[in-house]
Amino acid sequence: MHTVVSDPQQLPVVVAIDQAREHLAIVDLGVEEAVRRRAPLTIMHVWPSRHSTTTGARSPLPTEADSRHLLDLAARRARHRAPRLLVGTELLHGRASTVLTQRSASARLLVVGHRDEALTQPSWGSTATYLAHQSACPLLVRRGSAPPRGPVVLAASAGPQPTSTVACAYEEAARLEAQLVALHVAASAAGPEASMADRQLAEALAGWAWAYPDVVVERLIVPDVDLGYTLQRAARRSRLLVAGMGRTGRFAELVYGSLGIAAMRGAVCPVLLVPPAWRSGSAQEKAMRAATTT
Numbered sequence: 001m002h003t004v005v006s007d008p009q010q011l012p013v014v015v016a017i018d019q020a021r022e023h024l025a026i027v028d029l030g031v032e033e034a035v036r037r038r039a040p041l042t043i044m045h046v047w048p049s050r051h052s053t054t055t056g057a058r059s060p061l062p063t064e065a066d067s068r069h070l071l072d073l074a075a076r077r078a079r080h081r082a083p084r085l086l087v088g089t090e091l092l093h094g095r096a097s098t099v100l101t102q103r104s105a106s107a108r109l110l111v112v113g114h115r116d117e118a119l120t121q122p123s124w125g126s127t128a129t130y131l132a133h134q135s136a137c138p139l140l141v142r143r144g145s146a147p148p149r150g151p152v153v154l155a156a157s158a159g160p161q162p163t164s165t166v167a168c169a170y171e172e173a174a175r176l177e178a179q180l181v182a183l184h185v186a187a188s189a190a191g192p193e194a195s196m197a198d199r200q201l202a203e204a205l206a207g208w209a210w211a212y213p214d215v216v217v218e219r220l221i222v223p224d225v226d227l228g229y230t231l232q233r234a235a236r237r238s239r240l241l242v243a244g245m246g247r248t249g250r251f252a253e254l255v256y257g258s259l260g261i262a263a264m265r266g267a268v269c270p271v272l273l274v275p276p277a278w279r280s281g282s283a284q285e286k287a288m289r290a291a292t293t294t
Contacts, residue, residue: 010039010040010108011039011106011107011108011137012034012039012040012041012042012088012107012108013030013033013034013037013039013040013041013042013107013108013109013111014030014041014042014043014044014103014104014107014108014109014110014111015027015029015030015041015042015043015044015074015111015112016044016045016046016096016100016103016110016111016112017043017044017045017070017071017074017113018045018046018096018113019062019066019070020113022113022142023070023074023113024073024074024077025142025145026111026112026113026142027043027074027077027078028077028081029111029140029142029270030043030078030111031078031081031082031085033109033111033140034082034085035082035085036175037108037109039108039109040085040086040087040088041078041082041085041086041087041088042087042088042089042090042107043071043074043075043078043087043088043089043090044071044089044090044091044092044100044103045067045070045071045074045089045090045091045092046092046093046094046095046096046099046100047062047064047067047091047092047093048061048062048095048096064091067091068091071089071090071091072089074089075087075088075089090103096127097126097127097130097131097134100112100127100131100135101130101131101134101135101136104131104134104135104136104137104139105136105137107136107137108137108138109137109138109139109140110131110135110137110138110139110140111140111142112127112128112131112139112140112141112142113125113128113141113142113143114128114141114142114143114271128141132245132273133245135245135273135275136275137275137278138168138272138273138274138275138278139245139272139273140270140271140272141270141271141272141273142270143235143268143269143270143271144268146239146240146268146269146270147236147237147238147239147269148239149239150178150237150238150239150269151173151178151179151180151181151218151238151239152169152172152173152176152178152179152180152181152238152239152240152241152242153180153181153182153183153234153238153240153241153242154166154169154180154181154182154183154242154243155183155231155234155241155242155243156182156183156184156185156201156204156243156244163204163207164244164274164275164276164277164278164279165242165243165244165274165276166204166205166208167208168242168272168274168278169182169242170208170209170211170212170215171212172240172242172272173212173215174212174214174215176239176240178239178240179215179216179217179218180215180216180217180218181217181218181220181234181238182201182205182217182218182219182220183220183222183227183230183234184197184198184200184201184219184220184221184222185197185221185222185223185224185227186198186221186222186223186224188223194221197221198219198221201219201221202219205217205219234269235268235269235271236268236269238269239269240269240270240271240272241269241270241271241272242271242272242274243271243272243273243274244273244274244275244276245273245274245275245276
């Protein structure tokens with residue numbers, strides 16, 4: 001059987017699903033990402049079993065058979081959408097946040113939904129929030145029906161730019177054939193602070209501009225007080241928002257706070273959170289080839 005996977009030994013795109021009604025939409029997003037990356041797809045579900053902390057639930061916890069049925073339906077959905085894609089399933093036991101963090105160490109990309117709590121809650125659910133700080137691989141969070149067009153937005157803090165985040169932003173913009181809008185935060189949008197922030201951003205982007213000459217880049221300096229509002233607007237008008245993650249990163253908290261509110265107000269794009277130590281193989285190869293030709 002021929003597949004779209006160039007190397008069956010490479011790390012898979014992993015999609016984590018639960019009993020939420022939008023789980024098939026999360027599978028669809030995972031299929032798209034696996035096909036675009038020419039990677040195998042693994043659909044996994046963490047059966048809560050006795051590890052569930054739910055109290056006073058109106059309905060009984062799903063059985064192991066229910067969980068296997070959920071995975072079977074998801075796998076059939078994936079194979080229907082991409083018949084040549086290599087699809088596997090995993091049923092694991094334990095706390096979802098802990099199990100998914102461990103699984104992220106052997107994944108190329110982890111795809112999850114943004115909420116595992118009541119729809120009236122504006123912020124992300126506890127699992128996505130935990131993974132936003134702890135995932136070992138890039139974390140793609142689906143938050144609704146993404147706009148069909150628009151740029152890839154790179155959100156950067158006021159500190160030194162993480163190379164991994166910039167590299168992933170360029171790589172995604174190239175894959176989607178989209179413009180890259182790089183946001184950088186300063187105390188104000190004018191004056192010495194803005195000039196310094198723009199210089200820092202230009203320096204961070206310069207190395208990857210050689211690797212991705214076809215990606216059109218726009219730099220935008222945003223006052224710190226306007227960052228939350230800017231992110232909400234970007235979420236509704238962009239195809240993807242790329243940001244760095246960290247165990248104590250203030251920015252990650254702002255993303256899943258302000259963008260949780262945005263998700264309740266209409267269609268919003270997915271968020272890709274990138275670990276500081278992540279190294280994208282294709283991005284590194286592009287950079288090396290560009291360096292040897294200059």
